[in-house]
Amino acid sequence: MAKDNKKMVEQITSMDVDFAQWYTDVVKKAELMDYSSVKGCMIFRPYGYAIWENIQKDLDARFKALGHENVYMPMFIPESLLQKEKDHVEGFAPECAWVTIGGQNKLSEKLCVRPTSETLFCEHFKNVIQSYRDLPKLYNQWCSVVRWEKTTRPFLRTSEFLWQEGHTMHETEEEAREETLRMLKVYEDFYLEALAIPAVTGQKTEKEKFAGAEATYTIEPMMHNGVALQGGTTHYFGDGFAKAFDITFTGRDNQVRYPHQTSWGVSTRMIGAIIMTHGDDNGLILPPAIAPIQVVIVPIAQHKEGVLDKANELYDRLKAQGLRVKLDDSDQSTGWKFSQYEMKGVPVRLEIGPKDMENNSCVLVSRVTREKKFVSLDNLEEEVKAMLAQVHDELVARATANRIDKTSDATTHEEFLSIAENKPGFIRAMWCGDSACEDQLKDETGGVKSRCIPFVEDHLSDVCVCCGKPAKHMVIWGRQY
Amino acid sequence: MAKDNKKMVEQITSMDVDFAQWYTDVVKKAELMDYSSVKGCMIFRPYGYAIWENIQKDLDARFKALGHENVYMPMFIPESLLQKEKDHVEGFAPECAWVTIGGQNKLSEKLCVRPTSETLFCEHFKNVIQSYRDLPKLYNQWCSVVRWEKTTRPFLRTSEFLWQEGHTMHETEEEAREETLRMLKVYEDFYLEALAIPAVTGQKTEKEKFAGAEATYTIEPMMHNGVALQGGTTHYFGDGFAKAFDITFTGRDNQVRYPHQTSWGVSTRMIGAIIMTHGDDNGLILPPAIAPIQVVIVPIAQHKEGVLDKANELYDRLKAQGLRVKLDDSDQSTGWKFSQYEMKGVPVRLEIGPKDMENNSCVLVSRVTREKKFVSLDNLEEEVKAMLAQVHDELVARATANRIDKTSDATTHEEFLSIAENKPGFIRAMWCGDSACEDQLKDETGGVKSRCIPFVEDHLSDVCVCCGKPAKHMVIWGRQY
Numbered sequence: 001m002a003k004d005n006k007k008m009v010e011q012i013t014s015m016d017v018d019f020a021q022w023y024t025d026v027v028k029k030a031e032l033m034d035y036s037s038v039k040g041c042m043i044f045r046p047y048g049y050a051i052w053e054n055i056q057k058d059l060d061a062r063f064k065a066l067g068h069e070n071v072y073m074p075m076f077i078p079e080s081l082l083q084k085e086k087d088h089v090e091g092f093a094p095e096c097a098w099v100t101i102g103g104q105n106k107l108s109e110k111l112c113v114r115p116t117s118e119t120l121f122c123e124h125f126k127n128v129i130q131s132y133r134d135l136p137k138l139y140n141q142w143c144s145v146v147r148w149e150k151t152t153r154p155f156l157r158t159s160e161f162l163w164q165e166g167h168t169m170h171e172t173e174e175e176a177r178e179e180t181l182r183m184l185k186v187y188e189d190f191y192l193e194a195l196a197i198p199a200v201t202g203q204k205t206e207k208e209k210f211a212g213a214e215a216t217y218t219i220e221p222m223m224h225n226g227v228a229l230q231g232g233t234t235h236y237f238g239d240g241f242a243k244a245f246d247i248t249f250t251g252r253d254n255q256v257r258y259p260h261q262t263s264w265g266v267s268t269r270m271i272g273a274i275i276m277t278h279g280d281d282n283g284l285i286l287p288p289a290i291a292p293i294q295v296v297i298v299p300i301a302q303h304k305e306g307v308l309d310k311a312n313e314l315y316d317r318l319k320a321q322g323l324r325v326k327l328d329d330s331d332q333s334t335g336w337k338f339s340q341y342e343m344k345g346v347p348v349r350l351e352i353g354p355k356d357m358e359n360n361s362c363v364l365v366s367r368v369t370r371e372k373k374f375v376s377l378d379n380l381e382e383e384v385k386a387m388l389a390q391v392h393d394e395l396v397a398r399a400t401a402n403r404i405d406k407t408s409d410a411t412t413h414e415e416f417l418s419i420a421e422n423k424p425g426f427i428r429a430m431w432c433g434d435s436a437c438e439d440q441l442k443d444e445t446g447g448v449k450s451r452c453i454p455f456v457e458d459h460l461s462d463v464c465v466c467c468g469k470p471a472k473h474m475v476i477w478g479r480q481y
Numbered sequence: 482m483a484k485d486n487k488k489m490v491e492q493i494t495s496m497d498v499d500f501a502q503w504y505t506d507v508v509k510k511a512e513l514m515d516y517s518s519v520k521g522c523m524i525f526r527p528y529g530y531a532i533w534e535n536i537q538k539d540l541d542a543r544f545k546a547l548g549h550e551n552v553y554m555p556m557f558i559p560e561s562l563l564q565k566e567k568d569h570v571e572g573f574a575p576e577c578a579w580v581t582i583g584g585q586n587k588l589s590e591k592l593c594v595r596p597t598s599e600t601l602f603c604e605h606f607k608n609v610i611q612s613y614r615d616l617p618k619l620y621n622q623w624c625s626v627v628r629w630e631k632t633t634r635p636f637l638r639t640s641e642f643l644w645q646e647g648h649t650m651h652e653t654e655e656e657a658r659e660e661t662l663r664m665l666k667v668y669e670d671f672y673l674e675a676l677a678i679p680a681v682t683g684q685k686t687e688k689e690k691f692a693g694a695e696a697t698y699t700i701e702p703m704m705h706n707g708v709a710l711q712g713g714t715t716h717y718f719g720d721g722f723a724k725a726f727d728i729t730f731t732g733r734d735n736q737v738r739y740p741h742q743t744s745w746g747v748s749t750r751m752i753g754a755i756i757m758t759h760g761d762d763n764g765l766i767l768p769p770a771i772a773p774i775q776v777v778i779v780p781i782a783q784h785k786e787g788v789l790d791k792a793n794e795l796y797d798r799l800k801a802q803g804l805r806v807k808l809d810d811s812d813q814s815t816g817w818k819f820s821q822y823e824m825k826g827v828p829v830r831l832e833i834g835p836k837d838m839e840n841n842s843c844v845l846v847s848r849v850t851r852e853k854k855f856v857s858l859d860n861l862e863e864e865v866k867a868m869l870a871q872v873h874d875e876l877v878a879r880a881t882a883n884r885i886d887k888t889s890d891a892t893t894h895e896e897f898l899s900i901a902e903n904k905p906g907f908i909r910a911m912w913c914g915d916s917a918c919e920d921q922l923k924d925e926t927g928g929v930k931s932r933c934i935p936f937v938e939d940h941l942s943d944v945c946v947c948c949g950k951p952a953k954h955m956v957i958w959g960r961q962y
Contacts, residue, residue: 097592
């Protein structure tokens with residue numbers, strides 16, 4: 001057993017020196033993305049897109065297991081359609097991209113490139129919902145959306161991004177509210193089980209909720225540097241959109257009613273969350289469940305007789321287990337290969353050379369701990385799977401420890417401001433329920449906002465940390481990407 | 482064994498009465514699509530989108546098996562980028578949708594919503610190709626594209642559609658040309674093996690080739706009514722784009738060279754091809770490989786003791802085989818269920834009732850032949866798989882017979898015009914190679930165009946069917962959607 005903590009990848013800026021630059025270095029050097037000449041838009045390179053494909057495959061199966069069906073709506077929304085729900089259009093119109101010319105002619109009505117598709121779904125729901133027998137409608141869509149952003153950062157905030165948007169319609173308020181929380185739980189489980197990210201969940205305050213929603217719930221992972229990322233949201237709409245779009249159904253009691261609606265979404269921003277939660281100074285660390293390459297096989301002294309044959313044999317054995325394996329038998333040096341897959345965050349490296357072959361063994365190296373383990377080839381499959389599971393568990397443990405370490409309680413206004421200034425991370429503090437206090441704290445701290453009201457609140461004090469009036473909720477606060 | 486050819490689904494117009502109306506009825510009644518208020522765009526409903534998902538899954542695996550990697554490019558193309566390749570912009574600019582406003586401001590440069598992504602790929606290739614070691618680049622993208630169409634028809638021609646576009650770069654012309662033909666073969670195999678469509682393949686004439694391509698190849702399935710559909714194309718670009726975008730690489734000989742490029746694509750139009758190739762007066766008939774439901778289980782007298790239990794048991798057994806099965810135990814009548822799944826084109830229906838249970842058997846019904854087969858439950862899995870394979874084979878045989886029946890040879894100008902007027906389908910005829918003759922034949926016939934020059938040409942006569950000059954090629958001609 002050996003451990004090696006030296007920095008292997010020199011071209012990446014250290015996190016402690018400049019976290020933003022570290023992030024930019026990683027996304028470029030690990031070949032996740034490239035910039036394009038289109039302002040605010042990015043290119044997903046094969047390695048970055050493969051992560052998204054693995055995310056899609058896993059999430060899509062979770063959605064379908066709960067009865068959701070995929071559909072595809074047009075990418076354009078006529079201006080009049082977007083305007084049908086007042087709060088919604090106010091929320092989104094400022095960041096829309098508008099098509100005004102089609103086929104060389106000025107359009108009589110301009111078309112918004114969808115920033116989200118509630119209005120399109122509602123227009124369709126009106127056509128396909130007549131009776132309670134048509135409910136629930138549990139729809140999901142994988143697509144790209146556009147929101148014109150002033151400042152952008154790869155994966156975290158781009159003018160175009162990829163996402164899924166669930167849109168459901170239900171007979172009763174109760175069922176719709178259940179769906180909203182059920183899908184939040186799906187996200188929470190996915191973050192933990194697939195992304196190895198233990199995230200906080202809870203309800204957004206009135207001020208922070210989605211345009212047109214009655215209630216918004218959120219999943220808020222904390223990045224390594226203590227900054228939060230809004231990792232996904234679910235919304236309960238009540239029957240507001242249904243009324244605006246005149247969607248009705250005949251109930252079991254023969255009365256005409258409005259259905260109750262939800263929507264929920266997560267995006268390619270999750271790739272940013274993976275990078276910033278798990279990465280280190282040597283680059284990416286990818287959770288095994290979504291890693292495009294789970295195991296990289298690096299032959300040692302590959303010119304020696306039998307080494308490549310053996311490496312290929314091990315490749316086939318692991319491949320047969322359904323693992324995503326890569327054998328790098330290129331003419332690059334062993335050192336280059338080690339550093340390359342380190343940077344790309346491959347969870348487990350397998351080394352096989354002449355000496356290992358003599359011992360009927362190979363070496364497994366964990367990307368997280370860098371622990372080297374000599375394992376018998378007789379147990380190869382089990383050992384590799386065990387190390388992958390271990391990588392996952394260690395990532396969860398590390399991220400959990402980081403979150404606990406970077407979460408502070410504030411019971412007074414001064415304490416809140418002091419923590420906000422001096423210690424990056426989440427602040428737990430009581431709140432009166434007034435959005436004026438949210439505004440004030442954000443102004444005073446230069447950006448600390450309410451992340452959510454968690455489902456389980458502790459009683460830290462009796463009064464709002466800002467105004468001193470009686471507290472209604474414990475809120476988790478933090479800066480965000 | 483029984484046979485039943487009566488028309489079960491009365492709400493669908495007969496093909497012979499009005500083929501266009503039959504098509505519209507089928508796409509609506511089988512719940513494949515819905516119209517939206519966005520001109521020229523359509524909504525993919527769950528059943529229609531599920532067909533596309535099955536197509537994607539199959540094709541994606543074929544691409545990846547050949548080493549292709551998926552990427553994602555921005556959906557916008559700045560006007561100046563689109564203009565970099567002259568022929569290309571001339572081909573596409575007339576049908577572009579243009580974004581001119583973003584975030585409430587007029588853009589300094591308008592952005593085209595991608596009609597195809599050659600220009601975006603080239604811009605990226607310039608960044609990532611330096612040496613022969615970086616080649617080949619075998620990229621593919623699944624996305625939606627927009628081409629402003631005047632007259633639209635669901636799946637066949639819509640202003641927005643879903644597709645895949647492969648874009649590859651190669652060291653040599655030979656390798657790129659091979660890729661162009663290799664991907665055409667992938668499409669041909671896919672059409673036959675997954676869609677049960679035996680299509681004609683060949684090269685497009687100069688007049689019909691893609692904007693900016695040196696050579697375009699095509700797959701041309703024939704619809705039931707004899708009209709052709711351009712079912713997919715592959716293009717060899719030479720180094721035209723590479724030169725326009727200044728993409729170079731250092732070769733093995735240390736010389737700086739331009740790489741050779743291809744692109745290739747198929748779209749949701751394939752769903753239209755499936756409908757119009759296989760459908761009948763009772764609605765859809767779906768090839769088993771891409772059918773969202775391969776087997777529907779309809780319990781007979783389901784209120785009788787044990788029937789639903791047995792139906793569920795059979796459901797589990799077929800599901801365990803990886804088959805896509807649906808058990809309809811709703812309170813709709815048996816007749817309604819038969820007609821519903823008939824219309825939706827489910828390849829095999831399984832009926833199970835008290836009498837069948839007594840005999841330890843069930844009834845399988847083929848959607849194509851309507852043949853009823855009593856099978857022992859002991860061999861259920863094998864029998865169902867056999868019938869699915871049989872459905873596939875019968876669809877291929879039927880479509881092949883239709884194509885042969887609707888293909889005619891013309892050796893004189895009069896004969897060509899007479900066939901074009903009187904017999905729908907393909908016409909095989911010799912051609913001099915001059916596009917003036919293509920124009921003339923199209924004008925004279927009101928729309929018969931060259932489909933392709935097939936890879937194996939017969940020698941039907943010595944002279945062009947139009948001008949009488951010496952013939953260069955045998956061309957397959959036909960009307961198209």
